[in-house]
Amino acid sequence: MRKGGFIVALFLAVCGMTACDSHVVFDKYEHTPIVGWEKNDTLFFDVSPVAIEGNYRQELGLRITSTYPFMSLRLVVEQVIIPAHRLVRDTIDCHLIDRNGKPKGQGMSYYQYQVPVNDITLQQGDSLHICVRHDMKREILPGISDVGIKMTRH
Numbered sequence: 001m002r003k004g005g006f007i008v009a010l011f012l013a014v015c016g017m018t019a020c021d022s023h024v025v026f027d028k029y030e031h032t033p034i035v036g037w038e039k040n041d042t043l044f045f046d047v048s049p050v051a052i053e054g055n056y057r058q059e060l061g062l063r064i065t066s067t068y069p070f071m072s073l074r075l076v077v078e079q080v081i082i083p084a085h086r087l088v089r090d091t092i093d094c095h096l097i098d099r100n101g102k103p104k105g106q107g108m109s110y111y112q113y114q115v116p117v118n119d120i121t122l123q124q125g126d127s128l129h130i131c132v133r134h135d136m137k138r139e140i141l142p143g144i145s146d147v148g149i150k151m152t153r154h
Contacts, residue, residue, distance in 0.1 A: 026047045027149075034145050042133045045130040050122050054121070056119065056154070068142065072096055073096060077092060110145065114150070
């Protein structure tokens with residue numbers, strides 16, 4: 001094999017190993033109106049039945065802009081485990097801006113955050129219906145562009 005072909009093959013092998021994480025079972029974002037996410041606008045995520053029984057780590061993904069007017073964000077995450085119809089409710093306090101007004105997230109004009117939700121134990125064939133809404137005193141929150149849920153098996 002020529003040197004150029006070897007380098008290309010090595011590059012493709014490295015990309016193939018890092019391109020996907022076999023432990024990620026769900027990763028989806030829902031868009032919110034950047035001008036304002038209303039308090040009664042609940043976001044829904046439906047996780048297909050899991051193939052493997054076990055513990056799953058959940059994270060909340062947030063994308064905000066510099067127009068977000070607060071230092072933190074309080075979210076309510078409600079999950080119904082199906083078929084048991086067991087409800088799991090968490091209130092998540094997301095600390096987004098430090099005391100000096102600097103965003104804690106990654107980015108320039110849009111900032112990305114990953115906030116742990118909880119670990120959940122699922123049986124083989126269990127699925128989830130997840131609802132996310134904000135629990136702030138202000139009815140409409142500007143500056144939030146996307147909210148997501150990521151689940152990994154560990």
